[in-house]
Amino acid sequence: MNTQVFEQNLQNLQPEQHQIFEHEIAKANFDLNSYLSERKNQVEAALAQSIEVVYPEKIYEAMNYSLLAGGKRLRPILCLAGCELAGGTVEMAMPTACAVEMIHTMSLIHDDLPAMDNDDYRRGRPTNHKVYGEDIAILAGDGLLAYAFGFIISKTQDVSAPRLLPVVAKLSYAVAATGLVGGQVLDLECEGKQAIDVETLNFIHTHKTGALLEASVLCGAMLAGADDEVLQRLSRYARNIGLAFQIIDDVLDITATSEELGKTSGKDEQVQKATYPSLWGIEESKHQARRLVDAANIELIPFKEKSLPLMAIAEYITNRTH
Numbered sequence: 001m002n003t004q005v006f007e008q009n010l011q012n013l014q015p016e017q018h019q020i021f022e023h024e025i026a027k028a029n030f031d032l033n034s035y036l037s038e039r040k041n042q043v044e045a046a047l048a049q050s051i052e053v054v055y056p057e058k059i060y061e062a063m064n065y066s067l068l069a070g071g072k073r074l075r076p077i078l079c080l081a082g083c084e085l086a087g088g089t090v091e092m093a094m095p096t097a098c099a100v101e102m103i104h105t106m107s108l109i110h111d112d113l114p115a116m117d118n119d120d121y122r123r124g125r126p127t128n129h130k131v132y133g134e135d136i137a138i139l140a141g142d143g144l145l146a147y148a149f150g151f152i153i154s155k156t157q158d159v160s161a162p163r164l165l166p167v168v169a170k171l172s173y174a175v176a177a178t179g180l181v182g183g184q185v186l187d188l189e190c191e192g193k194q195a196i197d198v199e200t201l202n203f204i205h206t207h208k209t210g211a212l213l214e215a216s217v218l219c220g221a222m223l224a225g226a227d228d229e230v231l232q233r234l235s236r237y238a239r240n241i242g243l244a245f246q247i248i249d250d251v252l253d254i255t256a257t258s259e260e261l262g263k264t265s266g267k268d269e270q271v272q273k274a275t276y277p278s279l280w281g282i283e284e285s286k287h288q289a290r291r292l293v294d295a296a297n298i299e300l301i302p303f304k305e306k307s308l309p310l311m312a313i314a315e316y317i318t319n320r321t322h
């Protein structure tokens with residue numbers, strides 16, 4: 001790859017010139033599909049070994065039922081990519097990558113419960129409570145959440161304790177009322193209200209969806225000892241892709257089938273939920289997502305060719321079909 005041309009082109013980038021990113025990624029011969037499938041396989045292998053089924057078997061089976069049900073594994077892949085960009089290794093970040101997927105999975109289990117979104121279908125299978133009952137599904141979520149933090153601390157190698165502690169704290173605040181839980185509460189409060197403004201919608205999704213995506217990238221980079229300048233760039237990158245991810249999620253809820261999504265499509269319309277397409281329409285929503293991805297990628301320019309995986313993941317977020 002001609003790094004100099006890459007750098008010059010990207011330095012002059014205007015937010016609307018997303019073709020330049022696509023062009024540079026293609027020119028660098030970066031094969032996103034191979035990258036994603038390789039990382040996904042590594043994550044699947046690590047997750048498959050992460051929870052041993054012991055007595056009382058039922059709870060471990062319920063945890064593994066949802067954890068090992070597939071999914072895009074976007075958050076763990078972001079964590080590994082954040083670590084590699086900052087000079088670390090996949091091995092160093094894998095326990096944290098598994099932990100973010102455990103936390104994400106528990107949030108899906110709880111989100112699907114009758115008291116929340118009340119859904120029967122997730123990751124192409126009946127939801128956890130449909131198989132194990134509500135009591136066990138709640139406990140499976142609790143079990144995954146608590147286990148995730150211990151897993152980072154006990155399984156991470158080649159990272160000093162002073163470097164590991166802030167990673168655990170960052171992840172904790174991303175999940176707490178300061179992050180995912182807070183976003184979910186506001187989401188519940190806004191249920192049935194179509195007339196919410198874009199600031200409220202942004203608050204919900206920067207917390208409910210964005211906080212864990214951001215923590216995934218940042219925790220990966222923190223494990224590798226990234227400095228503040230790098231972390232701030234990655235934070236802005238992640239906030240932008242987090243919102244773009246949610247906008248596309250809202251669009252796909254309208255345009256994709258349940259089979260494609262592996263979860264019930266058309267749910268937002270059914271429960272009269274305020275979404276980005278309900279505020280802006282589908283085409284403008286896609287345009288806004290595109291702008292956010294461009295803004296995200298601009299943050300990565302100083303990292304030159306090291307930025308290619310994160311840039312390509314950002315492109316994938318707007319082009320995805322499920």
Ligand code: GRG
Binds near residue numbers: 071108112123145
């Ligand atoms: C975290 C303590 C704690 C409680 C949970 C229920 C709840 C509080 C929060 C809801 C969080 C939630 C479900 C956010 C939606 C995020 C989102 C867009 C999920 C879909 O993610 P994908 O598309 O799914 O990455 P896959 O299946 O591919 O992993």
